[in-house]
Amino acid sequence: MGDRDEKLTLAGYIELDEAFLGGKSHSRTEGKSPFDVKVQVLVMVESDPPGQVFRTDALDRHHGLRSLVHYVNMTKMTKTELNTKMACLSLAISHLKCFIKGTYHHFCKLNIHSYLNEFCYRWNRRHLEKQIANHLITACVLHEAVPAPKRKPRTTYLQAA
Numbered sequence: 001m002g003d004r005d006e007k008l009t010l011a012g013y014i015e016l017d018e019a020f021l022g023g024k025s026h027s028r029t030e031g032k033s034p035f036d037v038k039v040q041v042l043v044m045v046e047s048d049p050p051g052q053v054f055r056t057d058a059l060d061r062h063h064g065l066r067s068l069v070h071y072v073n074m075t076k077m078t079k080t081e082l083n084t085k086m087a088c089l090s091l092a093i094s095h096l097k098c099f100i101k102g103t104y105h106h107f108c109k110l111n112i113h114s115y116l117n118e119f120c121y122r123w124n125r126r127h128l129e130k131q132i133a134n135h136l137i138t139a140c141v142l143h144e145a146v147p148a149p150k151r152k153p154r155t156t157y158l159q160a161a
Helices: 060-067 079-085 087-104 109-124 129-142
Strands: 013-021 039-047 053-056 072-074
Touching (some): 039 087, 039 109, 079 087, 087 109
Parallel strands (some): 013 053, 053 072
16 A cells, blocks of 8 residues: 555645654653654645745744745644644544544554555545545555565464463
8 A cells, every 4th residue: 555655646735743652651751751652753735726836833843844845834833723724634643543542442552554554555546435445446456566574483382281
């Protein structure tokens, strides 16, 4: 799924923010952030309005974008403003979290890339509900073969009584 979407690029009006994925911290130690156990993911969504513009919530980590793109609209926003002014992005993050929780029921940091690849594949084809299975089968057929991981032979022990 990730290989199919690798060639896609975003254009036009792009909303950008980060999402924190993962469960709640079981140890509530003072001085520790609740985000320590979460994985931070950068989320970008192509929105409807035309133009080559990035819109972010103006966190310091987003300032590097200015050197990479034509125009970046950075505005500090409250959570409510974020949900209304960057509605496509908020919807995508909400769907991502529901997808992980509803499909996998738990979160494994080692597999985050696979979760995101599957989500993006489905998100980019969400308007093709009836054809998504055919698209996925075509993608599997056209993808070059991936060798199976080598496994150690299992040893079976018999116990005599």
